[in-house]
Amino acid sequence: MTDTPWWAGESLWRKMAIWVTALMLVVLIFLTFDTVAKITAGSDRVPGYDVINHRIYYRFSADRGFEVPVIGDSAPLFGTVLSAGEAEEMVTRGKLTVQAKNCMNCHTLLGNGAYYAPDLTKAWLDPGWGAEPVREQLMVTFLMDPETNARGYGTGRKMPDLGITEEEARSVVAFLKWMSAIDTNGFPRGFKPIAQEGDQ
Amino acid sequence: MTTAVTTRLEVGSFSTDRLSVGQKLAVKYFTVAMILFLAQILFGLLAGLQYLRPDFLYNVIDFNVARMVHINAMIVWMLYGFIGSVYWLVEDESGTTLVGAKLGNLAFWVLTLAVTIVVLVYLVVQVGPGEHSTIWLINEGREYIEAPRWADIGIVAVMLVFFYNVAATFMKGKWSGISGVLVLDLVALAGLYVFGMFFTANISMDQHWWWWVIHLWVEATWEVLVGCIMAWGLMKTLGARRIIVTTWLYIEVALMFGSGILGLGHHYFWIGTPEYWFTIGGFFSALEPIPLVAMVVHAVYDSGVHRFKNANHPALAWLIAHAFGNFFGAGVWGFMHTLPQINLYTHGTQWTASHGHLAFFGAYATIIIAMIYIAIQKSRGDIFMGSGLAGAWRWKWALTLSCVGVVGMTVALLISGYEQSFVERALNGSSWAGYFEAQRAKWFIQGMFWRQVWGYVTTLGVVLLLWDLVVIGKGEKRPAEYVSDDLVAEGV
Numbered sequence: 001m002t003d004t005p006w007w008a009g010e011s012l013w014r015k016m017a018i019w020v021t022a023l024m025l026v027v028l029i030f031l032t033f034d035t036v037a038k039i040t041a042g043s044d045r046v047p048g049y050d051v052i053n054h055r056i057y058y059r060f061s062a063d064r065g066f067e068v069p070v071i072g073d074s075a076p077l078f079g080t081v082l083s084a085g086e087a088e089e090m091v092t093r094g095k096l097t098v099q100a101k102n103c104m105n106c107h108t109l110l111g112n113g114a115y116y117a118p119d120l121t122k123a124w125l126d127p128g129w130g131a132e133p134v135r136e137q138l139m140v141t142f143l144m145d146p147e148t149n150a151r152g153y154g155t156g157r158k159m160p161d162l163g164i165t166e167e168e169a170r171s172v173v174a175f176l177k178w179m180s181a182i183d184t185n186g187f188p189r190g191f192k193p194i195a196q197e198g199d200q
Numbered sequence: 201m202t203t204a205v206t207t208r209l210e211v212g213s214f215s216t217d218r219l220s221v222g223q224k225l226a227v228k229y230f231t232v233a234m235i236l237f238l239a240q241i242l243f244g245l246l247a248g249l250q251y252l253r254p255d256f257l258y259n260v261i262d263f264n265v266a267r268m269v270h271i272n273a274m275i276v277w278m279l280y281g282f283i284g285s286v287y288w289l290v291e292d293e294s295g296t297t298l299v300g301a302k303l304g305n306l307a308f309w310v311l312t313l314a315v316t317i318v319v320l321v322y323l324v325v326q327v328g329p330g331e332h333s334t335i336w337l338i339n340e341g342r343e344y345i346e347a348p349r350w351a352d353i354g355i356v357a358v359m360l361v362f363f364y365n366v367a368a369t370f371m372k373g374k375w376s377g378i379s380g381v382l383v384l385d386l387v388a389l390a391g392l393y394v395f396g397m398f399f400t401a402n403i404s405m406d407q408h409w410w411w412w413v414i415h416l417w418v419e420a421t422w423e424v425l426v427g428c429i430m431a432w433g434l435m436k437t438l439g440a441r442r443i444i445v446t447t448w449l450y451i452e453v454a455l456m457f458g459s460g461i462l463g464l465g466h467h468y469f470w471i472g473t474p475e476y477w478f479t480i481g482g483f484f485s486a487l488e489p490i491p492l493v494a495m496v497v498h499a500v501y502d503s504g505v506h507r508f509k510n511a512n513h514p515a516l517a518w519l520i521a522h523a524f525g526n527f528f529g530a531g532v533w534g535f536m537h538t539l540p541q542i543n544l545y546t547h548g549t550q551w552t553a554s555h556g557h558l559a560f561f562g563a564y565a566t567i568i569i570a571m572i573y574i575a576i577q578k579s580r581g582d583i584f585m586g587s588g589l590a591g592a593w594r595w596k597w598a599l600t601l602s603c604v605g606v607v608g609m610t611v612a613l614l615i616s617g618y619e620q621s622f623v624e625r626a627l628n629g630s631s632w633a634g635y636f637e638a639q640r641a642k643w644f645i646q647g648m649f650w651r652q653v654w655g656y657v658t659t660l661g662v663v664l665l666l667w668d669l670v671v672i673g674k675g676e677k678r679p680a681e682y683v684s685d686d687l688v689a690e691g692v
Contacts, residue, residue: 010377017453021454024458035474039408040402091401092401094330095400095406096401099334100327100328100329100334103264105263105265105267108548113548115553116263118635126632153639153640158254164330165329171330185469185470188548189545189626190625191629
């Protein structure tokens, strides 16, 4: 084995494998601490759950080069101002429902999931709901009976009846409203929200 | 008595009596893996068909259920395939018999019973109320790791048994470069699953840790695991030298973990995580194809050096398919949309489905199938499975049809993905109206139509494969040491 150059030796690459892996793990752990702090609910990037008491706007940031969420004036969901605890409870129920009804195997959330139905990241702000005053109720009605109120836009696709109760539907809407306020670095690109009171 | 045993173990007949305890266990895992592979394909066909005929089985097996079974069957069969592969090689590599075989057998039956119950609940119960009980008992609703929490705990317990079997066997026997990498990799593989076992309302936090499971499995620990299997497989099929394959394995580990660990960042562009992941994720994930190039070089170089002289043509062919499939599916197709400037338009579109199909098939399905052919060869009495093998057309067509079918699906999905990125994202501001306009577009539908056609081709290939796995080598009498006439004629 004397003809093996040093850079092709087994021993060198064993050490490289160990050291490179260890180094990358240390860097990842360091970055993870920082990232987790920055995505905890209530941080700048991921708002507290009581954001559902407010309007959510998107404004272009010249600094960052894309639209960023702006928490606006008071606009309580279903007309009731919730405490931080109540809001968290409602969003939690909504997230549980989203998981229990397996939404992610048709839809994407933050772009992850399946591609059979539209992305839900900014579903709360989608112009498809028509007008701001009717949006909440329209969403609840749709979730509770998606077959009758199908919104397939000519594709023939219909959301199945998942047995969603009114309470679950309202919680899902709360979850969607909260999610729409997450700073997603401009994803999805070029999104234009529904016209809301106080816009611009 | 001796005569009876000799008759029963006639060369060319299939018998697990020829196998060691670990290999017998491996055959069980491989068998379930192939059944689940077929389930994956069938539910994939159903989901694909629902794009073209949305009313098909509407409110019976809806798209979300079909797709969940499609991707879950895939993850689980691949885990079965990996576990089977490791049980297959552990005794050979350690030079001793498997430690804890009874426990390993028990774990196999527990896991298989759990998988059966989970799939039945997916199909029959499907969804539950928005409560923790649903997550614990029915469906966790998180892509790829939908299995309810009770099953998660079972999976971790089974993985611990598996890890004990493997690590204790190497401790009892001898260690090697391959076994060292393998055992450390299994620690990471099993440990990472735990990061997917909690509930949080915070979707950003949820996806942050979810990617620890999915990415660090699929783009790091699984890749290293198949690197170990490949190293062992090349020694067995080609007679490659241990020092060569071990050095290559170390290079691959250095490159794979060097790029793949921080390559995790390419999933952190749009989920609420900070902007520094643009740079880190973009840079390191762009490096991820390099170890896959190394694998291609490794496999082709070894095959060339040995002039493809080997006694198991289907296994070597699938190993070569793995090297190229891994490079193109995981490497090239991943790289195409890994930079944030491109990913902003492609994230959450059929681009990802295109990449997913070629990567999972190319990187993982292929090498497990190669290992199964190695297992069959031994189970039939170390027969020669090269030139002149009766019914060889079957494995050749199975390989061709399934590879061509998957490549066809990949290209068709990519065309739909391109159209979706342009129409939905670039032109229509990513609204729901934009999404549906893209879905209605002729080019999108054509892509989905051809995906389905290629899906049928893949199915044909897989059915042929399963048939071949049952019958290949039946009645073959030549021993594996036999050198084909072709090679003799070439003076090899």
